[in-house]
Amino acid sequence: MAERYVMSIDQGTTSTRCILFDHGGRLVSVTQREHKQHFPRPGWVEHDATEIWRNLEQIGPKALAQARVGPGQVAAVGIANQRETTVLWDRHTGIPVTRAVVWQDTRTDMLVEELARRPDAYIVEELCGLHVATYFSAPTIRWLLDHTPGLRERAERGDVLFGTMESWLIWKLTGGPDGGVHVTDVTNASRTLLMNINTLSWDDTLLDFFGVPRAMLPEIRPSIQTYGVATRVVPGVRIAAALGDQQAALFGQTCFAVGEAKCTYGTGSFLLLNTGTEPVRSTHGLLTTVGYQIDDQPAVYALEGSIAITGALVQWIRDGLGLIGTAPEIETLARSVDDNGGCYIVPAFSGLFAPHWRSEARGIIVGLTSYITKGHLARAVLEATGWQTREVVDAMNADSGLDLRKLKVDGGMTANNLLMQFIADVLNVPVVRPMVAETVSLGAAYAAGLAVGYWPDLEGLRRNWHRAAQWLPAMDPRLRAEEYDNWQRAVERTFDWIKPSHEE
Amino acid sequence: MPGPVQSIERAAAILRLLAQGSGRLGLSEIANSLGLARGTAHGILRTLQLVGFVEQDEATGKYQLGAALLHLGTSYLDVNELRSRAINWADALAARSGEAVRIGTHLQGKLLVVHHVFRPDDTLQTLDVGMLLPMHATAMGKVLLAYDANAAAAVPDGDLEQFSRRTIRTTRELTRALSGIREVGWAADVEETTVGEASVAAPIRGYGGLVVGAMGISGPVERICDPHNRPRLDLVTFVRDAARAVSRDLGAPRW
Numbered sequence: 001m002a003e004r005y006v007m008s009i010d011q012g013t014t015s016t017r018c019i020l021f022d023h024g025g026r027l028v029s030v031t032q033r034e035h036k037q038h039f040p041r042p043g044w045v046e047h048d049a050t051e052i053w054r055n056l057e058q059i060g061p062k063a064l065a066q067a068r069v070g071p072g073q074v075a076a077v078g079i080a081n082q083r084e085t086t087v088l089w090d091r092h093t094g095i096p097v098t099r100a101v102v103w104q105d106t107r108t109d110m111l112v113e114e115l116a117r118r119p120d121a122y123i124v125e126e127l128c129g130l131h132v133a134t135y136f137s138a139p140t141i142r143w144l145l146d147h148t149p150g151l152r153e154r155a156e157r158g159d160v161l162f163g164t165m166e167s168w169l170i171w172k173l174t175g176g177p178d179g180g181v182h183v184t185d186v187t188n189a190s191r192t193l194l195m196n197i198n199t200l201s202w203d204d205t206l207l208d209f210f211g212v213p214r215a216m217l218p219e220i221r222p223s224i225q226t227y228g229v230a231t232r233v234v235p236g237v238r239i240a241a242a243l244g245d246q247q248a249a250l251f252g253q254t255c256f257a258v259g260e261a262k263c264t265y266g267t268g269s270f271l272l273l274n275t276g277t278e279p280v281r282s283t284h285g286l287l288t289t290v291g292y293q294i295d296d297q298p299a300v301y302a303l304e305g306s307i308a309i310t311g312a313l314v315q316w317i318r319d320g321l322g323l324i325g326t327a328p329e330i331e332t333l334a335r336s337v338d339d340n341g342g343c344y345i346v347p348a349f350s351g352l353f354a355p356h357w358r359s360e361a362r363g364i365i366v367g368l369t370s371y372i373t374k375g376h377l378a379r380a381v382l383e384a385t386g387w388q389t390r391e392v393v394d395a396m397n398a399d400s401g402l403d404l405r406k407l408k409v410d411g412g413m414t415a416n417n418l419l420m421q422f423i424a425d426v427l428n429v430p431v432v433r434p435m436v437a438e439t440v441s442l443g444a445a446y447a448a449g450l451a452v453g454y455w456p457d458l459e460g461l462r463r464n465w466h467r468a469a470q471w472l473p474a475m476d477p478r479l480r481a482e483e484y485d486n487w488q489r490a491v492e493r494t495f496d497w498i499k500p501s502h503e504e
Numbered sequence: 505m506p507g508p509v510q511s512i513e514r515a516a517a518i519l520r521l522l523a524q525g526s527g528r529l530g531l532s533e534i535a536n537s538l539g540l541a542r543g544t545a546h547g548i549l550r551t552l553q554l555v556g557f558v559e560q561d562e563a564t565g566k567y568q569l570g571a572a573l574l575h576l577g578t579s580y581l582d583v584n585e586l587r588s589r590a591i592n593w594a595d596a597l598a599a600r601s602g603e604a605v606r607i608g609t610h611l612q613g614k615l616l617v618v619h620h621v622f623r624p625d626d627t628l629q630t631l632d633v634g635m636l637l638p639m640h641a642t643a644m645g646k647v648l649l650a651y652d653a654n655a656a657a658a659v660p661d662g663d664l665e666q667f668s669r670r671t672i673r674t675t676r677e678l679t680r681a682l683s684g685i686r687e688v689g690w691a692a693d694v695e696e697t698t699v700g701e702a703s704v705a706a707p708i709r710g711y712g713g714l715v716v717g718a719m720g721i722s723g724p725v726e727r728i729c730d731p732h733n734r735p736r737l738d739l740v741t742f743v744r745d746a747a748r749a750v751s752r753d754l755g756a757p758r759w
Contacts, residue, residue, distance in 0.1 A: 026599045027592055325571065328588035415588040417633050435595050435624055466624035468595055469631055 004073045006454055007063065007234060008444040009056060011081040011165045012245060013102065013267045014315075016055045018063040019438060020074070021445040023454070025464035027436065029066035031059035038099060043106040043350065046099035049087045052165070053172050060233035071234040076226075077173075078241035078448030080248035080440045081165035083191045086140040088151075088216075089168065091161050094176040098148060100165075101140045104268075104308065106350045108139040109359050109498075115139065120209065127206055129190070129197040129279055129288030134350070134359060135306070137164065138193035138210040145211070158215035164188045166242040167218045173239060174228040181228040184218040185242040186299060190290040195220065197279050197288060200299060222293040223247070224447045241447030243292060245440045246270040250302060251292050252443025253408050253434060254462045261396070261404065263389060264440065265413035267312045268353075271305040271392050273400065284395035285355030294450070303399060305354040305392030309347040309363075310385040311413055316349075317381055323374050330378050331418050337375035342367040344490040345380040352494065355395040361494040367486075385413070386422040387487040393427055406430045410439035417471075425475035426484065435466040514540065515548050519557065519569065528566040554755065555711050581716045581754070583609055587619040590708065590750045594621045594719065597746035601739055603721040603728070605746075606632065607708070608644040610655045615645040615718075623723065640664050640678055641671045643693040643705035644718035649678070650685040651707050651715035670695045690744055691718075692735045695725060702728035704735045706747035709756035716754065719747045 005020040005028060017032035033055040038046040064070060084103035089096045101107070115121060116132045125131050132139065141162055145152045154160040163171065166188055171180035189195040189202075194212060196203040202217055221227060226240045243251060246264060250272045253262040261273040272291065277298045279288045291302035314330050317323050324330055344366050346352075351359035365380070389407075397403050406429050413419055414433045424431040436442045449455040517538050522529060529537075535545040549567055552558035556572030590607055598605045598621040607619040614636040622629040639645035640659065649656045661675050672678050685691045690706045697703075705720025721743055722728070730736050 024599060027596045030592060326582070326585050326588075328584040329582050331584040332582050412588070415591045416584070417587075417631070435599050435621070437591055437595060466599070466622075467626050468598065468621045468624070470622070470629075471631070 005067065005069065005075065006445040006449040007060075007074050007077045007237070008441040008448070009060070009077060009079045009169065010245065010248075010438075010441045010444065011052060011056070011079065011169060012440075013082045013085075013104075016052055016059060017441065018056070018059040019441045019445070020063055020067050020069075021442065021449075025436060025442060025446070025461070027438065029063045030438075031062040031066065033059050041107075043109075045102040045105045047085065047102055049089065049096045049100045049165075049168055052100075053169065056169065057233055064234070071237050074234055074237045075454040076238045076240035076448040076452040077230065077234055078243075078248075078444035078446075079166045079169055079239070080243055080245045080444035081169070081188070083164060083188060083244035083246065084135060084137050085165055086137045086144070087163050087165065087168045088141070088144055088155075088160055089163075090154075091159055092177055094172070094180075097151065097160055098144060101144065103135055104312075104350050105140070106134045106359065108134045108143045111143055112139050112359065115210070118209075123205060124193060124209060127196050127203050128193050129281070130193055131357065132193065133357065135308075135353065136191055136193045137162075138206070138212060141212050141216075142210050152213070155216040156213040160216055161218070162212075162216045163218050164191070164244075166244075170227055170239055170242065173230045173232055173234075175231045179231075182218045183221045183227050185223040185244075186220055186293045187223050187244045187247040187290045188242065189220045191244060197290070200290070200293070222295050222297075222299075223290075224292065224294045224451045226451055238452055239448075240451035241444060243444060243447055246272055246304065247289075247291055247302070248441075248443035248447070249410055249439045250274065250443065251447055252436070252439035252441070253410060254458070254465045255408070256300075256458045256462065259400070259402060260408075262408040262410065262439070265310055265385065265409060265411035265419075267310070267315075269307040269310040269385065269389065269411070269413075271307075271389070271396060272302045273304075273396055275301050275303055275400075277301065280399070282395070282399045284398045285357055286392075286395055286399055287354070292447070303396065305396055307385075307388045307392060308351070308353040309349050310388065311411075312349065313345065313347040313381050313384060314413075316347075317378070323377070327412075328415065330381060331416050333375055334378035334382050334418055337373065337379060339376075340367075340379040340383055341372050341376035342369065343372050343376045343380045344487060345377070345384050346490050346494045347384055348494040352491070354392050356391075356491070358495055360496055360498040362497040364490065364494050366490050366493060382416065382419045383422060383483075383487075385419060386426045387484065389423055390426045390484065404429055406432055408432050408434065410434060410437055412437070414469075420469070420471045421474070424471040424473045426480060428473045428475070428477075428480065430473070431471045432467055433469040435468040437468070511548060514538065514544070515552060518545070518548060518552065519573075522558065522567060522569050528561065528564070528568045530564075530566050534567065581710055583616070583618040586708070586717055589753055590619060590717075590719065593746045593749045593753075594619055597719070597721065597742055598622070598624050601721045601742045603723040603739075604629070605719070605721055606644065607717055607719045608637070608642075608648070609717045610639070610648045610652055611636070613639065613655075613658050615639050615642055615648065618717070638665060638667065638697065641667050641693065641697045643691045643703040643722075644720045646681065646685055646691040646693070647705045647707050647718040647720075648715065650682040650691065656682065667697050668695055668699050672696065690740055694729060694733055694735070700725055702735065704728065704740055704743050706744045707751075708747050708754070709751040710754045711756065713757055719743065719750065
């Protein structure tokens, strides 16, 4: 067989990586490049979509060179991407009209509040399964259209296109202004607030509600289907899958059956539970979202617990405070002490996501005494990720009526043994890491390989899943209850910090 | 005998210069002080930056001495950093070889397990991270002894602790084994720690080729070895390729 590998592109929040996988789902080569985070104002977070494209132009061929193969030996490309991040670009020049607005950006908080107060706001959650929040794309599109002179007219004429990162990259890969395919996958579309969660198509009521012209929107396609053939980066190779990164991880963890769940630990952390072919509504602050859709089969839905800040808190300790030189050193620092010393950090940097959804909350460090050292802060940083997971698991159990029996984890933070043990301790269930920690990339590769017949079926993929590590709970139940209570009291203290600027 | 290496002399001069006064200098200031072309000074500074001896302030672009210089005596690669950088290749090695993978570093005369990937057969296994193993009786330990003169010097002269009939017995025997390991670039332990168990390991290198750890697989002798009780060459290749891939990511030169 000439086609030996599948390529995955993971366009993430902090970097873009390109990985080649072989038939056993084993990693063959990896290349990666970080892109710049722009923080032009408090609460604003932007990326340069052109920089991200250029990074891909470098790392794609480099990944092939590392494995000493040409594009001819790649069966297909799959894309996983940071979700919700909004790119608007000129159809004719291929140049973004503004910097991409990242999912963490809170510039639309006033707009969101205004929209949520409208008498017809109830319709949004009913139609798309999400509530109005700064996190999702539609308010951002609206904000950009309102704040950039002439943009709305250009968008209505179809001269300016909208896409999340996978749309942008597929369009660029298939030729850009010269015949580029303007599509989005259904999982990404499900995060815009514009797609009807039942029909899986753009909904006129939602488009009206947010004031987004249909002409700028990409065509919604299944996650696993050939969208086109690349003319750049990997010329001649089929682009056969796209999924939001969290959905890709769900797929990579082979959570194909109802009731299977995974949590991915990255910049933020996201717990997704497969709920089958019917969307399930949450009453405990979780999101209803599309898990994946294979070609013209029915879509598989998921419940999602989104945590905005986990790894990003470690990055802040590194870059903002300079307490550590590299992210993994947080474990070394945290191990220099035995406990948190009574200190808790709630990283509500852009409000709190699941299960609270408090956009006006801001981060705090509580329990400070002169006893606290940087070691205790490092502990509190890691524990924040553990407790936030606990809150989401509690919500998931309440919504599904089932008790989570074990947690499948993946993502960069799973290299942190202290953290993984703490998560097992506070959840009181085993925590299991699969053989490929890069599950986001693996999921995109699996999806693309499945689309082109490189892998025959889901069962075959499931057989590739193996346990690489396991952490068993070992915390005194009384201590667990006390510490959880302290955490919850800390969380309450973050609420109502930002005051609405124009209260009537 | 060859004369002094000019670029090392210049690098030393740059470090001396940065160690004086305020300790923060721009590229032109450094180049002018030493009478070097800007391009030459820049090249040396970039290399010094890569190894951590010099840091550049992001806002001003000025150079100063790096934190690594202050910790020259201690291990320059944090073990948690090592695990994080190696985790993908350790996973791939376990998947390819079908055996458990461990990564180890030297800690006060013992081998410290810093990373462990289960054998991919989904049987019940327990994480060994944090465990201390004997240096002279394990493949990883022997790799570290072979490439770390300090670790080797710390082994007391005379008789070595015995774990099985096959454990290396004396320092003399060990010295001979280590020179063999340096020759081939990998080490094995066939029933030297535990009867019925074997392992194969190779060095992980960082900048300049400095060995920062060892990576290896272990399992039952009949799977790791051929009928003559020698490690299977396909497994040895997997281990060496994985250790090389980690080394490349850590900035080691190709070898």
